[in-house]
Amino acid sequence: xxxxxxxxxxxxxxxxxxxxxxxxxxxxxxxxxxxxxxxxxxxxxxxxxxxxxxxxxxxxxxxxxxxxxxxxxxxxxxxxxxxxxxxxxxxxxxxxxxxxxxxxxxxxxxxxxxxxxxxxxxxxxxxxxxxxxxxxxxxxxxxxxxxxxxxxxxxxxxxxxxxxxxxxxxxxxxxxxxxxxxxxxxxxxxxxxxxxxxxxxxxxxxxxxxxxxxxxxxxxxxxxxxxxxxxxxxxxxxxxxxxxxxxxxxxxxxxxxxxxxxxxxxxxxxxxxxxxxxxxxxxxxxxxxxxxxxxxxxxxxxxxxxxxxxxxxxxxxxxxxxxxxxxxxxxxxxxxxxxxxxxxxxxxxxxxxxxxxxxxxxxxxxx
Amino acid sequence: xxxxxxxxxxxxxxxxxxxxxxxxxxxxxxxxxxxxxxxxxxxxxxxxxxxxxxxxxxxxxxxxxxxxxxxxxxxxxxxxxxxxxxxxxxxxxxxxxxxxxxxxxxxxxxxxxxxxxxxxxxxxxxxxxxxxxxxxxxxxxxxxxxxxxxxxxxxxxxxxxxxxxxxxxxxxxxxxxxxxxxxxxxxxxxxxxxxxxxxxxxxxxxxxxxxxxxxxxxxxxxxxxxxxxxxxxxxxxxxxxxxxxxxxxxxxxxxxxxxxxxxxxxxxxxxxxxxxxxxxxxxxxxxxxxxxxxxxxxxxxxxxxxxxxxxxxxxxxxxxxxxxxxxxxxxxxxxxxxxxxxxxxxxxxxxxxxxxxxxxxxxxxxx
Numbered sequence: 052x053x054x055x056x057x058x059x060x061x062x063x064x065x066x067x068x069x070x071x072x073x074x075x076x077x078x079x080x081x082x083x084x085x086x087x088x089x090x091x092x093x094x095x096x097x098x099x100x101x102x103x104x105x106x107x108x109x110x111x112x113x114x115x116x117x118x119x120x121x122x123x124x125x126x127x128x129x130x131x132x133x134x135x136x137x138x139x140x141x142x143x144x145x146x147x148x149x150x151x152x153x154x155x156x157x158x159x160x161x162x163x164x165x166x167x168x169x170x171x172x173x174x175x176x177x178x179x180x181x182x183x184x185x186x187x188x189x190x191x192x193x194x195x196x197x198x199x200x201x202x203x204x205x206x207x208x209x210x211x212x213x214x215x216x217x218x219x220x221x222x223x224x225x226x227x228x229x230x231x232x233x234x235x236x237x238x239x240x241x242x243x244x245x246x247x248x249x250x251x252x253x254x255x256x257x258x259x260x261x262x263x264x265x266x267x268x269x270x271x272x273x274x275x276x277x278x279x280x281x282x283x284x285x286x287x288x289x290x291x292x293x294x295x296x297x298x299x300x301x302x303x304x305x306x307x308x309x310x311x312x313x314x315x316x317x318x319x320x321x322x323x324x325x326x327x328x329x330x331x332x333x334x335x336x337x338x339x340x341x342x343x344x345x346x347x348x349x350x351x352x353x354x355x356x357x358x359x360x361x362x363x364x365x366x367x368x369x370x371x372x373x374x375x376x377x378x379x380x381x382x383x384x385x386x387x388x389x390x391x392x393x394x395x396x397x398x399x400x401x402x403x404x405x406x407x408x409x410x411x412x413x414x415x416x417x418x
Numbered sequence: 419x420x421x422x423x424x425x426x427x428x429x430x431x432x433x434x435x436x437x438x439x440x441x442x443x444x445x446x447x448x449x450x451x452x453x454x455x456x457x458x459x460x461x462x463x464x465x466x467x468x469x470x471x472x473x474x475x476x477x478x479x480x481x482x483x484x485x486x487x488x489x490x491x492x493x494x495x496x497x498x499x500x501x502x503x504x505x506x507x508x509x510x511x512x513x514x515x516x517x518x519x520x521x522x523x524x525x526x527x528x529x530x531x532x533x534x535x536x537x538x539x540x541x542x543x544x545x546x547x548x549x550x551x552x553x554x555x556x557x558x559x560x561x562x563x564x565x566x567x568x569x570x571x572x573x574x575x576x577x578x579x580x581x582x583x584x585x586x587x588x589x590x591x592x593x594x595x596x597x598x599x600x601x602x603x604x605x606x607x608x609x610x611x612x613x614x615x616x617x618x619x620x621x622x623x624x625x626x627x628x629x630x631x632x633x634x635x636x637x638x639x640x641x642x643x644x645x646x647x648x649x650x651x652x653x654x655x656x657x658x659x660x661x662x663x664x665x666x667x668x669x670x671x672x673x674x675x676x677x678x679x680x681x682x683x684x685x686x687x688x689x690x691x692x693x694x695x696x697x698x699x700x701x702x703x704x705x706x707x708x709x710x711x712x713x714x715x716x717x718x719x720x721x722x723x724x725x726x727x728x729x730x731x732x733x734x735x736x737x738x739x740x741x742x743x744x745x746x747x748x749x750x751x752x753x754x755x756x757x758x759x760x761x762x763x764x765x766x767x768x769x770x771x772x773x774x775x776x777x778x779x780x781x782x783x784x785x
Contacts, residue, residue, distance in 0.1 A: 153524040153548035158758055167711055176754040177708050181520035194714045250758040341544050344534055347561045387543040391525055391617040398764035
């Protein structure tokens with residue numbers, strides 16, 4: 052038996068239990084911790100990142116905007132794969148920023164989210180954490196049957212993650228797993244792709260699609276800053292993707308119409324130059340959930356979509372192939388109930404959007 | 419023009435604008451505030467409550483458990499009705515407790531949520547607030563066409579609300595609206611009914627059902643404490659309901675099986691004594707989202723449901739009529755994705771649960 056902290060020994064004694072009694076009742080095994088920075092996470096397109104849980108290469112600093120660079124440090128979409136037969140899985144992780152947003156939970160902003168491969172081959176949800184401090188330790192799974200399983204651990208969406216450790220009881224097996232080798236979906240977008248306001252990191256639209264298609268996803272969502280600047284278009288085009296999803300219009304709708312058109316055309320040309328045949332999904336912006344009552348919001352959707360449509364048609368006329376246009380009107384549903392704040396989807400909106408994109412992705416990935 | 423605060427005048431001057439210039443660009447009208455404590459909210463079953471935004475009568479103190487009494491001070495399910503033709507609606511409200519939970523947003527715990535009656539008669543979402551402090555002021559709607567509309571303003575789910583004011587620009591019309599007179603759905607339950615983890619106050623299952631059926635709902639959800647004690651059963655039975663929904667099993671599953679059975683039978687008998695023909699919906703507990711991997715959670719669901727089923731069958735054998743039994747297995751969906759933490763539904767789980775209950779309620783309300 053290993054030493055008990057003095058305060059705990061006192062507590063047990065004062066409750067009429069000796070430390071030895073307590074030990075008999077629930078023998079505590081040592082936790083063996085595994086530092087996830089020792090193997091590569093899925094969802095990270097580059098190796099030369101400024102930190103292990105960061106999304107853009109160091110050389111992008113100074114080329115992308117300061118805001119994009121700052122947001123690229125958020126661990127959105129990064130997933131640690133591992134295998135274990137442990138009945139209990141502990142997590143201990145550290146983030147550097149605010150734990151929550153008013154319209155987004157700490158679990159989503161700063162928490163971890165665990166899925167396991169079920170016997171039928173599907174990824175099924177297993178556990179999430181409820182961070183109350185920047186350093187947070189939790190039994191994320193407690194009482195599983197001790198079979199070997201593959202796990203995916205999604206990292207915090209809207210925080211910089213500085214450390215992730217996975218703990219299993221002494222004697223349980225544990226193996227780091229390298230990220231899947233398949234070409235990833237590259238999902239470039241705004242706060243919505245980034246994950247606001249998923250209740251937990253596994254419930255972003257890109258993450259849901261990744262599980263349903265059992266394929267890796269690169270989340271390049273940058274809150275408020277998915278704007279297809281040339282530097283970002285160039286970085287997106289570097290990735291050897293299975294499909295590119297471009298979901299930037301919710302941020303670009305604040306630009307002039309001709310700028311929306313120009314950036315969209317240039318971004319798609321940059322991708323096509325390097326990837327002549329890779330499918331591209333060009334998404335309209337989601338409808339504001341209160342656009343029905345606020346004419347200004349309705350107009351903003353309409354104007355942005357018209358400008359995006361011009362880009363799509365210009366490229367088609369130029370002979371650019373393989374671009375699928377997805378309309379935005381019902382991405383979060385047809386009842387205005389899919390958002391927390393008009394703009395940002397709850398899990399309901401995230402899920403509905405995934406349901407719309409799933410058949411589109413299946414089709415273009417099969418072609 | 420009314421006086422500008424000195425700091426604002428300075429700010430405008432330093433930006434090269436005179437106060438008169440700013441005034442020309444965006445003439446600021448005075449806000450006329452309406453204190454919502456001046457008329458009764460919907461969702462409150464009793465008038466003799468200890469505060470305007472509280473859910474149980476004063477005489478319940480000392481009869482219900484301390485925890486239930488404390489939680490009854492939360493404004494879950496209370497809705498302020500009003501009419502206005504204002505293009506801008508301001509809200510200013512105060513809560514007394516923690517703004518958020520790790521797995522629930524401040525918008526849901528402490529925020530306001532606005533719906534408007536659309537021309538087709540449906541309630542459609544219009545705006546929500548993002549509280550950052552206990553006293554929070556916000557333009558919850560900005561830029562509506564200036565038509566007369568009915569509005570519903572849902573109050574915070576998991577906080578004690580001490581004050582709610584609704585502001586409209588000087589010159590706009592405003593009318594308090596009394597709560598609907600129809601018999602309410604009485605929804606008695608746990609944290610799930612109470613609203614954890616809806617992203618905003620309008621997204622609890624009871625609230626969704628209320629809008630879809632266009633009927634008032636009394637939310638008697640008490641986080642961790644929906645346990646059908648005799649005192650609570652008596653209070654529930656006081657209400658002249660259109661239907662009673664009993665959704666307490668997620669909290670009662672920690673009780674012994676025979677206690678679950680006994681309390682359920684006694685609660686339904688108490689209701690039947692006063693309401694011989696009012697429909698009663700008896701709900702099983704939702705499946706834990708990770709019950710597939712955690713045998714203990716699976717067993718907990720199974721044991722509790724068996725005990726509930728005994729109560730249902732005993733009552734049926736006694737000749738008690740009008741009790742509809744709803745199974746719990748798929749209340750939040752069939753894919754384990756409907757919760758934030760295994761137990762508490764996100765908006766996705768809340769919505770799916772409402773979709774299951776809606777046809778049941780429609781049927782029993784028609785009979």
